[in-house]
Amino acid sequence: MSKPQLLILSFSSIAGDARVLKQVRLFRDRYAVTTCGYGPPPEGVVEHVRIPDDRPAHDLNGRLITLHWYRRALWSIPAVAWAGDALAGRRFDAVLANDLEAVPVAVRLAGGTRVHADLHEYTPRLHEEHEAWNRRIRPFHEWVARRYATRAASWTTVSGGLAREYERQFGFSPRIVTNAAPYADLQPTPVGDRIRIVHSGACLRNRNIMAMAEGVAAASAPVSLELYLTPNDPGYLEELRRFAEQSAGADGVPSVVLHDPVPYDSLIRTLNGFDLGIHVLPPVNFNNEWALPNKLFDYVQARLGVVVGPSAEMAEYVRTHDLGLVLDDFSAEALTRALDALDREAVAGFKRSADAAAEPMSAEAQVHVWADCVGRIIEEARA
The missing domain is CATH 3.40.50.2000 (Glycogen Phosphorylase B;)
Structure with missing residues (x-):
């Protein structure tokens, strides 16, 4: 039987994104991994769908936001529209969507039951210290979370405080995968005079x-x-x-x-x-x-x-x-x-x-959560 097909989707330059690279390295030997994001392909993937640099992921149409036409605002974001078109018709056993903006593309492509959402931030309150952002943009992100993120099969985020807020506001409970670095075989250096x-x-x-x-x-x-x-x-x-x-x-x-x-x-x-x-x-x-x-x-x-x-x-x-x-x-x-x-x-x-x-706080002690979540989705997809 051929390897399961996994798409890792991130509106970032994946080859330089420490968190997403950990996902690639975890899964590239287990599954046939396709990535979709900016920049060059990360090592070990079977295919990289490169989003053009001139298709930004955070370019919201202010007029559509003001009118609360959130669906049109979402699908007019250049990176969202481009990735949706580029991936249309493809079939994957699972999609690992990074950050809230990628989740709608994953849900449209694969249906919520095949999507794992890794939420790097609590996006609806990302810039809440700015009154205009909080008043105009926060409701849009809340709509995206309610409309799409709630439909995913599983979720992870980076800390307990963020996980509790997602559960309180939207009813789903992410598991925690910290932003831990891979284990480094180093020793402490001596402390000098300064x-x-x-x-x-x-x-x-x-x-x-x-x-x-x-x-x-x-x-x-x-x-x-x-x-x-x-x-x-x-x-x-x-x-x-x-x-x-x-x-x-x-x-x-x-x-x-x-x-x-x-x-x-x-x-x-x-x-x-x-x-x-x-x-x-x-x-x-x-x-x-x-x-x-x-x-x-x-x-x-x-x-x-x-x-x-x-x-x-x-x-x-x-x-x-x-x-x-x-x-x-x-x-x-x-x-x-x-x-x-x-x-x-x-x-x-x-x-x-x-x-x-160093060992208990390493990435190796964390990434089993992703393996468990994505593994369950693939197991059900191939049943």
């Missing part, structure tokens, strides 16, 4: 990066912060660059250093040379409040201690595994206080705890 802190990720104002830089720069303890940032907001990146250039202490050594981003494949080995990974994320919206981001797991695989704000999901992991510090609040002052009370021995202990947690 405690080296690192933050990697997107350069966005709502990520609180300037407050982290200010908190480190104000500390009297021998600490430094190095930033590996993607240039999402060039203006904000330039502000951070100017701050870093002026951050040298009495010894002439800068307390904040800005680097170009590194490819994800080399990120964890790059991080391994540091002591603490930091992510102090204010709860400016629902998704931030319940965030459990990939960088937390990257830091653990890099065998770093971890510094976070009092974000419920991240703080629980840090406390459970004794990974590092949970700040009193999200301010620069709270970070400075915590760093000034820290010593090298404590940091070395956090790094040892990260080493102990």
